[in-house]
Amino acid sequence: MNLLTKTFNSHRLQSIVLAVVVIATWEGACRVFAISSLVLPTPSAVAVKLVSLFVTGIIWSHLWATLIEIVAGFVFGVIAGLVIGAMISLIPVLERLVYPYLVALQTLPKVAIAPLFIIWFGYGLTSKIVITALVCFFPVLVAVIAGFHSTDVDQLDMMKAFGATKWQTLIRLRVPSALVLIFAGLEIAAVLAVIGAIVGEFVGAQVGLGYLVVTLNFGLDVPGVFAVLIVLSAIGLAMHGIMRIAARRYVFWIRRNEAPVLS
């Protein structure tokens, strides 16, 4: 009995129960009110479509293309963000010179400039990788700069008092301090990477999950659209999860305060 209440109280079980209730209500409502699958497909229809996408093998080429775009775009965007962020942090002149332009670049809606990238880099994967990288770049850049500025002033004094050189202070104090915010930036970039790749595919592509969504939508296959959306959100969750695990491993000294903010 005690075990049962404990299990029920666990947050994981509660969220599963919530999902079951929502899906059951959705399924029931669709059937009772006889809603057209063109407007809102039943969860069961979506599930059937999802399975068939994998079984027939239609999805694989699209899935691979999108995964490559996401991972490659993320990696390039993060590397650029880390390198340029570090340069801006370490060379004060650069912050004054370059940073305003980077902010201006960020304010441009990526969807609006995506067509340009298709023109410049073609319909293939390259243009999507560039768009994804650009989307991932900024949060990492901001995180690196904020991270280097977040070094505790008292810790800096401590290092100085023990005779640390500037270089030693950088390696032993500033970089590890910056990691905390950098990992927060990576978490955001990981989720944005999925959006970046799909935006690129929407604008112009011959393969990819974004392309598949557009095609299915065109064919009025709404359950198919839903099925692909589920795959996309699974990718996003996986990317985010990997970053969370990495953060827990590499910035282990930060213990998240799990208590509610207003308690």
Added chain:
Amino acid sequence: MTKLAARLEDSAHAVSNAAAEQSDPALIRIAGLEKRFATRSGEVVRALSNVNLDVRENEFISVVGPSGCGKTTLLRILAGLEKASAGTVHSGGELITEPRPDAGVVFQQALLLPWDTVLTNVMLPAHLKKDKSAATIKRAEHLLAFMGLKDFAQKYPFELSGGMQQRVSICRALMREPKILLMDEPFGALDAMTREAMNMELMRVWSEERKTVIFITHSIPEAVLLGDRVVVMSPRPGRISEIVDVNLGRPRNLQTMGTARFGELCDHIRSIFGAESPMVPSL
């Protein structure tokens, strides 16, 4: 006649002073020290004004005063973290302008590096001098054992209590066998019980590894319990009001705090504050 006698006495005095300096030279000599800060509004604040103090080798000096009396500024100048606006600080005959290897600093917060283990934190001053020899590691382990932290060498700072973290920070300050230990309200953030335990611990360290200690505090009893002399400072501008000799025998312990002499010394120091400002500083 009387003039001559006075002059003779004067010169005799000067001779005896010189003799005293010869036999017991000051390790740290603070002369005419002044520190001015410009505030945001452009006002100039005098954090320290005409501070003069000679500290003998192996002497334990407590510095006590209310907030804003410049005691932390004084310590930061001694640590070479801040430059004086006027006046000089000599340590072992050398002018202090930057952090020196012969001084270990303990800050109000433990300021350990959270990503390093306790042992690595204690090793930091040695690492900064690229010294990773076995003897150095032995020294760090010895210090940790001495402070009762033997079993915590491989733990991380966040796994330790506040008192233990501050002990690690003391080990770190002692790591390179400094001549001078500079302590800026090191136990201010600890609860009263831990604080008393740490005071006892510090006296044990001091009796074992004789050091010259400058100990900043805002607690009068703590200042009296630990110090050979108590430097009493007052704010606006930060200056030395009086230097009180603590003529209490050693070793001292918590019972010392119950003696009449101890109470008198505390009362005397409190009266200095009372005489100078209507606000009685809280302990």
